[in-house]
Structure formats: C-alpha cells, structure tokens
Amino acid sequence: MDTILEIEELEMSYQTIKGFVSAVDNVSFKIMKGESMGLVGESGCGKTSLGMCIMKLLPENARIMNGKILFDGEDIVPKTEEEMRKIRWKGVSMIFQAAMNALNPVYRVGDQIIEAIQTHDNISKEEAREKVEKLYELVGLSPERMKNYPHEYSGGMRQRAIIAMALACDPKFIIADEPTTALDVIVQDQIIDEIVNLQKKLNMTMMYISHDISVIAETCNKIGVMYAGNIVEYTYTSTLFDNPLHPYTKALMSSFPSIEGPKKELKPVPGEPPNLLNPPEGCRFYPRCSYAEEICKKENPEFVEIEKDHFLACHKVI
C-alpha cells in the first residue's frame, strides 16, 4: 500500500505581537492510498492550520518549527513557493471552508474551472472543456450549467462546483476543510453523499476536517481527534466509536446529541481550551481531565501505538 501522506513530528506556530502561538504540536500520522481520514476538533484546536501546512498555504506569520511532511515520499517542508505551485492542485487539492464564496462572481463557473485546469495541465481549451463536462456529471451537476454565473447557482450547487474544481487536475490527495458547514441539512447530506461516492469511485485519498463528528463518522474510515494542537487519538472510525480511549475523545462524543437511539444526557467538558501562547508543559488537556494525575501536569504524553492502528497520547491509559 502506498503511503500518500506521512507527517512526522510536525510543529507549527504563529508569530504574533505577544509571542508565539503553538498551533500544531508534535503531530505524526500516515494516510495510505484510498483512505479517508477525518480530523475532528473544536475551533482553535489546529485542524485548519494542519490542513494549511500540508498545502503550504500559510500566512506570513506562520512558521513550521520542526518536523516533516512527506507527500508521496518527498518532504515538502523545505520546498519553495514555486515548487509548491506545481504540487498544488495536481498533487494535493483543497476544498476550503466557505469555498462557495471563493468563486469569482464575474466569470462563468465553467470558465473558472477550465482556467484552473489550463494553469496546471498543458492541454487545449477544448480538452479542458470536455474534462469539466465529465467532472460536472461526476459531481451531479448538469453540464449545461457550465455557462452560468455563480449567483445563478444555489449553495449546494456552488459547493459541487468547488468539488469539481478540486478534482479537476486529478489530484492524488484532497483536503476538505468543513465543506458543508454553511449548508442546510438536506443539501449537506447530498454533498456528503457525493463525496463518499466520489471517494469510492475514484479511490481517492482524502482528509476531511470538521468539528462535526457525525459527518466524519459517515465519511471517513479513520479519525484523528485534535485538541489544542495535539492529535490525542487516531484510529479506525469503528474502533474510535466502539472503544474511545482518550478522555477528551470520550467527552467530545458525549457532547453530541443524536436523533438515533435513546435520549442521553449531554455531559460537556468543564473549562476552556488552553491559551496556546504559553502552552502548558504537561498534557494540554490536564486542567479539564477527570482522570488527571501528577505526571499529566508535568509531561505531555507521547503519541504511541497502543494496539494495531490505534494511536493514543495519554498517560493514564498507557
């Protein structure tokens, strides 16, 4: 099995007036070809930052302090912007949050995708157009709609167009960052369905970032739970739901109401996530953890494989 993406001990911080904010800390994991990995966590946990690191689409004040991002075996951390431009869209492609607002309102949608293709592939306009037609059919849009402008599309249609654009250059790997957050329930469901179908059809390798564990449970076969810049647990979806080990994972799961099954009481986690300007020395979940012990205060636990394909960073359980 090919390893499409391998992250090794990645550390990324943002430089602010007040100091360094540690956004990604000691993150390591692998994604194989054809896998879909979900990255779940609350706002500020670093999941979007991690996604941006992989695309190397970082703002000016972001610094990758340490670690490697091996894309198809090559470390992309030292690569220049020029080199990254060749990898983006063809190697790694991204569906951003609120991507539907990323369409230029004064150009026809079809033309925008054609342009994206021609920038990366040396093919004629006609060939590009044919490609876009096929993509439209693939994502469930009528090819006739290529000549429409973004405002003539509904929210769900725009999102499908964005997905089409992300797939345009046959990327090996797609990162989807909250692609359905701004959509209504029924439309969200259709898009999720589309993504799952595409993933199966194209054997796509995917990373799906979201705060909604329900959506991730339905789209991904592996889940990484992120908290305050660390990945605290990483395993198969079914394993995670059957046997969540990290206290934060357990707490997160009991925070989601469901329409299925009996009505359970939600048990939220008290407190707030830590300030990442001065991250605590020990485990970052320590102040809110009901299983905390002395060692948790002093040492940030290592991220280790405790059983096959089940990684965890917790003193108590290990």
Added chain:
Amino acid sequence: MKKKKWKLIRQIWDLIRGSTFIKLGVSIIIIFGIMAVFSPIWVNRNPEIYDPIIGVDPDVHGSEGPSLKHPLGTDYIGKDLFSQLLRGSQIAFILGIMVSVLSTTIGTIVGLVAGYYGRIVDIILMRLADIILTLPRLPLLIVISGIFGTQSNWIILLILSFTFWPTISRVIRSQTLSLRERPFIESAKVSGVGNRRIILRHLAPNVLPITFYYLTVTVTGAILVEAGLSFLGFGDPSNMSWGMMLKWCFTTGYVFKAPYWMIPPGLCISALAFSFYLIGVGLEEIVNPRLKKR
C-alpha cells in the same frame, strides 16, 4: 462605576501613546497652542506698537525685515508681523475648533436621526444635505455678509459649519444604517428601550470613533477654507488671521520682496492643518483594527 471610567480612560491613553501619528500631531498642536496663549503677553509688552490690528511702530516706514524689536519684521505700514502671526494662531484654533465642533455635532445628530428613523425623515434630511452640498461657499459668504452688512468671523464660522455638516451626516448615516440591523440593537428593542435611548446610548457610542475622526479633520478643513476666504479678501477686517496676512502681503505688492512676511503664515497654515490631519490618520488606524477585532 468608577472602575469602568478609569478603564476606558486608560484604554484611550494606551491607544494614543501607541500611535506615532497622534504623537506628532499633538506635538505640533501644542506648539501652536503655546503661540496662541503667548499672544496677549506679547501684545502687552507695548500695545501701541504690538497690537496686531491697530498697533503701529512709528519708527518704521514700510515693510522691514526681522529685527530684535520685530522678530518677524513689519508689514507695509509698520505693524508687527510676529504679533499678527500669534493672533492668527488664536483665530485658527478658535475658528477651527468651533467650526469642527458645531459641524460635527450637527452632522452626527442628523446622521443618527436619518439613519435610525429612515423613511420620510431620512429622505427629507438627506435631500437637505444634498442641497447644501451644492452651495458654493464664496458666493454664499458674500450674500450673507451683504445681508448682515458686515464681514465678521462669526459669519465665517456659521458658513463653514453650515457647509461642512452634510458630508459628516452622510457617513454617520450609513454607519447608523448598518448598526441598526445588528442584534444588539434588536435586543434593546425587545427589552423595551425607547428610540431616544437607543440612539443616545446604543448607537451614538458606536459612531463616536467616526465622529472623533471628523472632529479632527474638519479643523483642517476649516483652517484651510478660512485661509482661502481671507486671502481672497473676505476675512474679518476687524481681526487678523494668517490668510489675511497673506492677503495684505499680496495686495500691497510685497509678495516677492518680503519673504519674512509671506512664508511664516503659509507655513503655519500648512503645519497646523496638517497636525490635525495627522491625528485623524492616527485615529483611523486605531478605529479600523478595532472594528475587525473579535
């Protein structure tokens, strides 16, 4: 609520200290402020010679260059230029600030009322603002002066305030329009807060940053416009201002012969106008990132 007042003051003080523009602007203003305050002291040395309007030095015939007795020299009939400059400083401050306060107050009130109540009130007020904006200042000044039979600084004050407020009201109105729809205003309505209180207590403080900005740049505008009007001969003849100094220099033919006469007032107009503008820029810097801050 003493704690809160101190907190607010300290926040403002920190912001001011942080801005180079404001510090620079304030420094220049302080210099001119000192000049304005110093004016009567200078005159009282010997009012017969140093009074900027009626004082004249009998030993001097025609315009002379700077000397110990007259630091900036004298004008064409022997009046001390330095005292004229100091008086001009007073006038610039008083006129500038009064115009600014008056026009900004009117503009803010009109903007808030038009923006909040909307519909017919908005239409009437904004049409009025539009009409006033089309009025040319100089002819207006001439007409009003003619009606009152006098060219006085008070009339200049009124004309300037009258012609400055519409622009301000436009900006305040658009800000009010956007604020009006925000949930915290809806929340106030749901609680039963009356319209007047909503405008004064909820909307006004949120447009205040823009008001402060206009308070400063309007002074700039007022100083410059007054200088222009005086230069053209429509200033208050019973008083002295920098613009009038330039006028006298020009009309008595000394414009190329007496740089000590022409340069100082011009420099002062530019410097003081600019200093208020700098403060405005500094304020804008402060206002903008704060609005975006979450």
Added chain:
Amino acid sequence: MEMVNVEHLTKLFPLRKRLFSREKHYVYAVDDVSFKIEKGKIMGLVGESGCGKTTTAKLLVRLLDPTSGNIYIKNENIADLRGKELKKFRKNIQMIFQDPYESLNPRFIVHDTVAEPLIAQGLYNTEKIYDALEVVGLKPPEEFLFRYSHELSGGQRQRVAIARALVIDPIFVVADEPTSMLDVSIRADVLNLLLALRKKFDLTVLFVTHDLAVARYMCDSIAVMYLGKIVERGNAEEIIKNPKHPYTKALLSAVPIPNPKAKRKRIKIGERVSDAVNPPERCRFYERCNYKKDICKRKYPKLIECCKDHFVACHLYG
C-alpha cells in the same frame, strides 16, 4: 396551562420585481401559522434556511409587526399592541439571539448589558444583576461585571445574553439558534444551562433551530416549518421517531448520525425550486415530494390531527 397561543399568524414582505411594475409581489415569509405552547414547556421550531422560523421568532417578540393573526401570551393578544402598552408587555417576553458577539453592544461592559432591560422597564436593582450573572454560571459576578464582550469567550458571551434575557423575569423566552455559533462542548454546556433555567423558573420557551438532534434534546414538542408553513407538529420524541410528513421524513433522513454502525436510509428529494413569493394554492412541498397526488397540486392541505397530539399538513392523511 396555555402560555402561548398563536393563531393564523401571517407576515408578508412586499417585493417589487421590476422598477416600475405595478404588480404587487409578496414574500409569504410566515403563512397562516398556528400553535400553542404550554407553560413550562419548550417548543422547537425547526426547518432549513428560508422556512420562516426566524421571522416567526421575531414576530413573537414584536420586532416585526404581523400582517395578520393573533399572538396570545397568557391570554393577552400582543399582535396589535403599540406604544406604551407594548413597552409594558415587553417585560414578559425576551429573546436570546444566535450570534454571541453581535448580540452584545461592543461598547458596553457586562454590567451595562444586563442592566439595560432593567433600566428600560424602570426596575433597576444591582442585586438583580448579580443574581442574573450567578444563575447563568458566571461566578463570581464581580469578576465579570466590568469586562467588555470582546474580553469574553463565546460561551461566556452567550451566558451574558441569557442573563440579560432573564434579568427582568420574563414568562416567555424565544431562543433563536442560541448555540449554533458555539463550539460543540460549549454548546452542550449552554443547552444544559437552558434546561436547568427552564426548570428553575418554569419558563416557557420557543427554541428555533435547524439542528434536529439539538431540537430532540431540548424540546418537549416540535413544529417543522417549510416555506412559511407548519407542515408537522407534535410531541418531540413522536415526531423524531414517527414522522408523517414527507418533508419531515426527508429532513430526518438527512441528519448525520454520530455512530458509524448506524446505517441511515436517506430519502432523496429534488432541488428546491419554488420560493415563498406569491405561492399558488397548493402544497408547498409539491414539486419535491415523492408521494404527490393530483389533489396536492390543486389544494393546500390543512393541518389535521392524524394521531394523538400529532398534527400533519398532508393529503396522505385525510
């Protein structure tokens, strides 16, 4: 005891389709909506964007004036109240808004925000402010009184908003998506807080949300809205487990479930085509319905009781 009784509530917004058109077009944002809420109960108003739930919420707190219909709060009709009488009655009805940042005046400290309703109603009393902050969990109140809203976290801001709503002891509270902009774990906290407050003060609540799982958790009864109409209404658990209206069924089938083992059967319906402008006399859901009959095209189905305490507006049921 009935606390809230809404009868045939309608709100039309005039639209001018062309600049000089003489035709009057109206958006039927809320169309002949009726429901009752018992004292101490929470009713959920669910639907997708554009269904009219937020407009209904605003009508109930009289931020908008109804075009027609009656709103009885404790047997007094507030639909036509104006001026002083309306102001006096506002003491009884309060609202919690969706955006925890925008609903607080950025220039007010917490004290002023919570004091404002008291001042407006002439009931200012420092003790009440302290009590309100304590009851929403902002303890000790002194620590929060002098803070500005931008110094608080999202969860804390929403607590301030709740304190403000409750400080004048209303009998009816309308909550418009109060947790949809909060982080997942904070959301659970605030939801539990609202349930506790409801119990403590015997509050009657209208809870507007697009999230069916949250509605199930919070509400005793649920009303489902579509394009300005209530299409189904009844006991919350009953609606969730036993939906009758085709739209409700489709909506519920689209909710992602935080359980990878649960296989849900999604019901596919067509894209939304019609809007609420000058709707014709027929079922609003007609075009997208999988069960449509001829009568559905000709006549609008009335809301009828199909089972005990379960109302449906659909020709399939009589």
